Amino acid sequence: KQLDDFPKNFLWGAASAAYQIEGGFDADGKGPSIWDVYAHQPGNTFKGTTGDVAIDHYHHMAEDVALMAKMGLKAYRFSVAWSRVIPDGDGAVNEAGLDFYRRLIKALKQNDIEPVLTLYHWDLPQALQDKYNGWESRQVIPAFEKYCRTLFEAFKDDVKYWVTFNEQNVFTGMGYRWGNHPPKVQDTKRMFAANHIINLANATAINLFHQLVPDGMIGPSFGYGPVYPLTGAPEDVLAAVNADDFNNNWWLDVYCRGEYPYFERKALTRAELMPEVTAADDALLKSAKPDFLGINYYHGGTVQQNRLEKPVKAGDAKEFSATDPYLMQPKAEQAQSPEVPMFNAVSNPYLAKTAWGWEIDPVGFRVGLRQVYEKYRLPLFVTENGLGALDELKDGEIDDSYRIDYLQDHLKTMKEAITDGVDMIGYCAWSFTDLLSWLNGYKKRYGFVYVDRDDDGPKDLKRIPKKSFYWYRDIIKQNGAQIKA
Numbered sequence: 001k002q003l004d005d006f007p008k009n010f011l012w013g014a015a016s017a018a019y020q021i022e023g024g025f026d027a028d029g030k031g032p033s034i035w036d037v038y039a040h041q042p043g044n045t046f047k048g049t050t051g052d053v054a055i056d057h058y059h060h061m062a063e064d065v066a067l068m069a070k071m072g073l074k075a076y077r078f079s080v081a082w083s084r085v086i087p088d089g090d091g092a093v094n095e096a097g098l099d100f101y102r103r104l105i106k107a108l109k110q111n112d113i114e115p116v117l118t119l120y121h122w123d124l125p126q127a128l129q130d131k132y133n134g135w136e137s138r139q140v141i142p143a144f145e146k147y148c149r150t151l152f153e154a155f156k157d158d159v160k161y162w163v164t165f166n167e168q169n170v171f172t173g174m175g176y177r178w179g180n181h182p183p184k185v186q187d188t189k190r191m192f193a194a195n196h197i198i199n200l201a202n203a204t205a206i207n208l209f210h211q212l213v214p215d216g217m218i219g220p221s222f223g224y225g226p227v228y229p230l231t232g233a234p235e236d237v238l239a240a241v242n243a244d245d246f247n248n249n250w251w252l253d254v255y256c257r258g259e260y261p262y263f264e265r266k267a268l269t270r271a272e273l274m275p276e277v278t279a280a281d282d283a284l285l286k287s288a289k290p291d292f293l294g295i296n297y298y299h300g301g302t303v304q305q306n307r308l309e310k311p312v313k314a315g316d317a318k319e320f321s322a323t324d325p326y327l328m329q330p331k332a333e334q335a336q337s338p339e340v341p342m343f344n345a346v347s348n349p350y351l352a353k354t355a356w357g358w359e360i361d362p363v364g365f366r367v368g369l370r371q372v373y374e375k376y377r378l379p380l381f382v383t384e385n386g387l388g389a390l391d392e393l394k395d396g397e398i399d400d401s402y403r404i405d406y407l408q409d410h411l412k413t414m415k416e417a418i419t420d421g422v423d424m425i426g427y428c429a430w431s432f433t434d435l436l437s438w439l440n441g442y443k444k445r446y447g448f449v450y451v452d453r454d455d456d457g458p459k460d461l462k463r464i465p466k467k468s469f470y471w472y473r474d475i476i477k478q479n480g481a482q483i484k485a
């Protein structure tokens with residue numbers, strides 16, 4: 001069967017995040033973010049790696065955009081560092097910081113590259129953590145609103161696509177449940193409470209955007225994976241339903257329907273984990289409708305019935321891995337509570353894994369896009385998908401054929417999903433250049449462009465297009481016509 005063509009103006013893109021690429025961590029008046037402070041504390045990150053210099057995109061911006069132009073990118077997704085623009089989080093605007101993004105956006109537009117601007121990719125200004133206790137306080141909402149207003153007003157004529165929060169599920173899971181991202185809290189109840197406040201901030205930003213930028217499009221980017229039962233045993237199927245509520249619906253229903261999912265809300269209330277939600281909160285959440293849903297897809301999750309007392313029959317019990325945030329296992333202490341719908345995350349015996357143990361599942365991409373589109377009927381924008389690998393520079397070249405295979409397989413299932421009928425705006429591969437992996441340092445490379453640096457420090461930071469760079473350039477040139485059934 002023939003696949004439908006990709007839509008005519010499909011946004012072929014690549015993505016990045018401020019802390020992972022910019023460097024210039026205190027340049028031109030930038031204030032510290034929670035990641036600057038966290039990464040400077042010994043023991044918090046892999047081999048003590050920080051984003052102080054990262055790949056120094058802050059000083060290589062023109063060169064990086066020239067490479068994007070050479071590749072023919074149609075879209076570039078980047079994030080703004082809040083504390084570069086408003087160093088103390090809610091005080092005066094730092095014009096020099098704002099100007100960096102102004103120059104970046106201008107360079108993109110000059111090369112016909114659509115900017116896709118992420119407002120929040122995890123680097124909260126440290127001042128807001130200190131003053132208000134960060135996302136655990138409602139006082140951060142007006143600060144976020146002010147920051148958003150500054151950017152909406154500055155860039156509303158040049159930026160059409162905006163992302164509110166990147167992977168809220170991941171940064172709150174890591175930051176407030178597992179304690180391996182700032183602010184290093186390990187408390188499930190506080191995690192849910194922080195999420196509620198972020199949901200309110202998300203809704204506030206969307207409503208403000210619709211007032212100020214009526215022609216633009218805005219939505220959150222969610223770290224999404226479909227959930228499979230390990231077997232056809234009804235108990236495993238029930239576990240998968242629970243895991244889908246716990247890992248996906250708890251966020252997605254709020255974003256897209258303006259309400260918490262019914263069963264999960266009941267279960268969390270019974271377990272005394274449900275945050276306090278006022279009638280005004282409910283009304284705010286209901287009032288804010290995103291224009292699209294951003295999907296970051298790496299892999300899904302496989303679960304079985306929770307039977308801690310019995311050995312796992314098939315599939316290995318999946319140890320929670322600090323470096324793989326995409327399926328959250330309930331914490332052991334909750335396992336003791338019959339109130340929380342339970343499941344055990346396990347490895348899927350049918351799937352291969354990357355060097356970091358992440359499952360490789362292109363079919364799950366189609367499954368997920370279909371499921372999400374069926375439920376919410378919002379246009380979808382894939383804001384991340386890619387392969388972290390140990391790329392090697394040999395004789396001045398990088399042969400990352402495995403990345404080409406990975407991306408090719410995912411583009412195929414995405415094209416199938418489009419043929420199925422999913423409305424898709426675009427696809428941003430993660431990532432354009434190599435960058436800092438939050439928890440894995442610099443050797444886990446995702447980019448189309450190799451950057452010469454490693455965990456020990458910046459070398460000459462030379463940029464070298466990999467084999468995948470030229471492959472993706474051809475895909476873009478032919479609007480994906482090479483991707484066949």
Ligand code: GCO
Pocket residue numbers: 017166167296384388430436437438439440444
């Ligand atoms: C990593 C991760 C990140 C994320 C991205 C999420 O290894 O650190 O893969 O690069 O994918 O920041 O939005």
